[in-house]
Amino acid sequence: MAVFKEITANDFKTTRSFLDQIVDVIQNDVSGSDSRQKYQHFVTGGVGPGVTSSLWQTVYDQDFSLETANPVFDMTVGVYASSSIVTSAKLGEDSNGKFLFPSTSLMMREKIFMYKQFAQKLLGDSDGQFTSPFGSSTSTDAIDAALFIPLKRLFSRDQVKRETFVMGFFKSASTGFSGSKQNINALPGSDPSAFRVFTDIGAASNKTITFGGQVSDVVDASDVSRGVGLLFNDAGVLVLDVAKILDGQQYVTGAIDAMRSGNLDTFTAHGQTPISAAFLPNFVTSASIDDIVDHIASTRFGSGSVSSMTFQNITNINSSIITTRLGADEFNYSSNPTFVDSQNRIIVIDEGQEETQRSFVMVTGIGFYDSNDNLLAIAKFSRPIEKNDERDLLFSVRLDY
Numbered sequence: 001m002a003v004f005k006e007i008t009a010n011d012f013k014t015t016r017s018f019l020d021q022i023v024d025v026i027q028n029d030v031s032g033s034d035s036r037q038k039y040q041h042f043v044t045g046g047v048g049p050g051v052t053s054s055l056w057q058t059v060y061d062q063d064f065s066l067e068t069a070n071p072v073f074d075m076t077v078g079v080y081a082s083s084s085i086v087t088s089a090k091l092g093e094d095s096n097g098k099f100l101f102p103s104t105s106l107m108m109r110e111k112i113f114m115y116k117q118f119a120q121k122l123l124g125d126s127d128g129q130f131t132s133p134f135g136s137s138t139s140t141d142a143i144d145a146a147l148f149i150p151l152k153r154l155f156s157r158d159q160v161k162r163e164t165f166v167m168g169f170f171k172s173a174s175t176g177f178s179g180s181k182q183n184i185n186a187l188p189g190s191d192p193s194a195f196r197v198f199t200d201i202g203a204a205s206n207k208t209i210t211f212g213g214q215v216s217d218v219v220d221a222s223d224v225s226r227g228v229g230l231l232f233n234d235a236g237v238l239v240l241d242v243a244k245i246l247d248g249q250q251y252v253t254g255a256i257d258a259m260r261s262g263n264l265d266t267f268t269a270h271g272q273t274p275i276s277a278a279f280l281p282n283f284v285t286s287a288s289i290d291d292i293v294d295h296i297a298s299t300r301f302g303s304g305s306v307s308s309m310t311f312q313n314i315t316n317i318n319s320s321i322i323t324t325r326l327g328a329d330e331f332n333y334s335s336n337p338t339f340v341d342s343q344n345r346i347i348v349i350d351e352g353q354e355e356t357q358r359s360f361v362m363v364t365g366i367g368f369y370d371s372n373d374n375l376l377a378i379a380k381f382s383r384p385i386e387k388n389d390e391r392d393l394l395f396s397v398r399l400d401y
Contacts, residue, residue: 003095003335004329004373005324005326005330007322007324007368011188011322011323011324012320012321012322013320013321013323014298014318014319014320014321015318015319015321016316016317016318016319017317017319018314018315018316018317019314019317020161020312020313020314021121021157021312021313021314021315022310022311022312023072023155023310023311023312024307024309025059025061025072025073025307025308025309025310025311026304026305026306026307026308027168027301027302027303027304027305027306027307027308028055028303028304028305029059029060029061029072029300029308030059030097030297030301030308030309031134031297031298031302031303032147032303033298034065035059035060035061035062035063035069036057036058036059036060036064036066036297037057037058037064037071038054038057039054039055039056039057039058039062040054040111040288041053041054041055042054042055042107042289043174044106044259046142048088048093051106051257051258051259051261051288052257053106053107053257053288053289053290053291053295054193054289054290055076055110055114055289056074056075056076056114056148056289056292056293057075057076057293057294057297058071058073058074058075059071059072059073059074059075059297060072062237064100070152070154070155071151071152071154072151072155072313073149073150073151073152073155074148074149074150074152075147075148075149075296075297076114076148076150076289076293077111077114077142077145077146077147077149077284077289077292077293078111078112078113078114078115078116078117078118078145078146078148079112079115079145079146079164079284080112080129080142080143080144080145080146081099081109081112081115081116081127082129083142083144083145084114084144084281085144085145085280085281085284085285086099086108088281089101089105089108089281089285090108093112094109099112101139102287102299103259104258104365105285105286106257106258106259106285106286106287106288107289107307108285110141110289111284111289114148114289114330115146116207118130118146118148118237118239121212121235121237122210122211122212122215122232122235122237122239123210123211123212124211125211126212127143128252129143129148129333130142130143130228130230130239130241131237132217132218132226132227132228132241132244133217134210134215134217134230135208135210136227142229143229143239143241143242143243144243145242145280145281146229146241146242147229147239147240147241147242147243147245147296148237148238148239148240149237149238149239149240150235150236150237150238151237151238151322152236153236155313156236156313157313157314157315158205158233158234158313158314158315159214159233159234159313159314160233160236160271160311160312160313160316161233161311161312161313162200162203162207162214162216162218162233163199163200163201163202163204164200164205164216164219164310164311164312165199165200165216165231165238165310165311166197166198166199166221166307166309166310166311167197167198167199167238167308167309167310168195168196168197168198168301168302168306168307168308168309169192169195169196169197169198169245169300169301170188170194170195170196170248170300170301170302171194171195171196171245171246171298172188172193172194172246172247172250172301173186173188173247173250173279173295173299174186174187174254174299175188175250182253182254182255183253183254183299184251184252184253184254184255184256184291184295184299185254185294185295185298185299186299187299187302187303188300189298194209196221196222196245197220197221197222198218198219198220198221198228198229198240198245199218199219199221200216200217200218200219200231200267201219201221201224202217202219202224203216203217203231203233212234212235212237213232213234213235214229214233214234215230215232215233216230216233217229217230217231217344218230218231218238218240219368220244220359225367226244227241228241228244228245229241229244229245237376242280242284243278244281244282246280246296246300247279248278248279248280249278249279250278250279251278251279252277252278252279252283252295252378253279256283256286256287256288256291257287257288257290257291258309259324261381276298280391283295290350307376316401317401318400318401319398319400319401320398320399321396321398321399321400322368322396322397322399323394323396323397324366324394324395324397325392325393325394325396326387326392326393326395327392328389328390328391328392329389331361331363331387332358332359332360332361332388332389333346333359333361334361334386339361342389346359348360348361352370358388358389358390359388359389360386360387360388360389361379361387362384362385362386362387363384363385363386363387363393364381364384364385365378365379365380365381365399366378366379366395367379368397377399379395380396
């Protein structure tokens with residue numbers, strides 16, 4: 001009675017296939033406070049009421065407090081250590097080389113660290129600088145302040161497919177403010193000239209591979225010669241140039257968390273200070289990461305049920321197809337103790353019919369074992385299959401991973 005059947009190399013066949021999936025992120029998921037989770041990782045020290053902030057925020061596909069919510073992507077900002085944004089803001093360095101900044105700035109070292117972290121992951125050099133187009137040596141193509149959007153693996157899968165990425169974005173903040181009215185949390189309105197579409201069109205014919213894998217240039221759809229960022233397809237990370245996706249000279253008005261108020265000698269009760277300053281460099285240097293991400297997420301992606309970002313991902317499906325044949329004289333008996341009665345008679349054969357009836361079994365699955373008889377996997381059938389000495393059976397089992 002056969003119990004095991006050896007599988008040889010000739011019984012194996014490996015294949016690879018690809019599965020595309022469309023991902024659509026609506027505006028409300030990005031702009032809504034219920035679908036954006038914050039993490040209080042940063043706390044200021046020293047004098048004043050102190051400021052707490054996230055180092056990044058996570059956008060979910062629904063209220064993040066629900067068990068069914070799925071994280072879609074993170075959002076954070078970073079600045080290049082040798083950029084004019086940093087050099088104009090810092091006071092100097094201490095004996096250990098740590099940058100020193102005035103109390104009118106906030107989280108500058110954390111913003112520099114964020115930039116370095118993504119540069120190490122995607123460029124292989126923490127001191128490297130992103131450029132758009134990728135690899136450009138033109139100074140105006142250098143990304144000094146970046147909006148980083150790393151996609152979650154659940155949605156980016158093995159790769160973001162080239163020439164499928166599209167993102168709608170408001171370049172300008174609300175302009176309908178005056179007096180005490182603030183635009184830091186106000187939607188831009190319906191001005192069509194403020195809206196931009198960013199895409200990776202042309203990436204399929206301009207393949208570039210770097211330390212972080214395949215990378216595509218993200219451009220302004222209204223002028224494809226104007227690069228605004230990078231999409232690292234394999235890593236699933238979007239790097240956008242803040243100076244190009246936003247109107248850096250437009251003033252942002254409102255209240256932000258700060259160590260001091262507008263008067264540097266007076267502390268405010270809640271650690272907030274009114275601000276009316278250009279987005280670059282003032283808002284980027286003065287605001288916390290939470291305040292910057294809140295402004296971008298709540299106002300620049302729009303607020304509605306239409307798409308704010310869409311792309312296709314690619315899932316690589318590696319398959320092993322194992323084929324095994326059961327001959328007519330194989331596996332017609334079971335090693336299960338219930339296969340025989342107390343008199344050791346096969347129960348599927350009627351008593352007295354041993355000469356005319358043959359043993360058979362109902363196959364319900366196939367177990368795969370290693371050389372030490374350890375069960376590795378089980379393939380189950382949708383229904384039992386009869387096996388007797390008058391028929392051969394051929395089984396093909398496909399393992400996807």
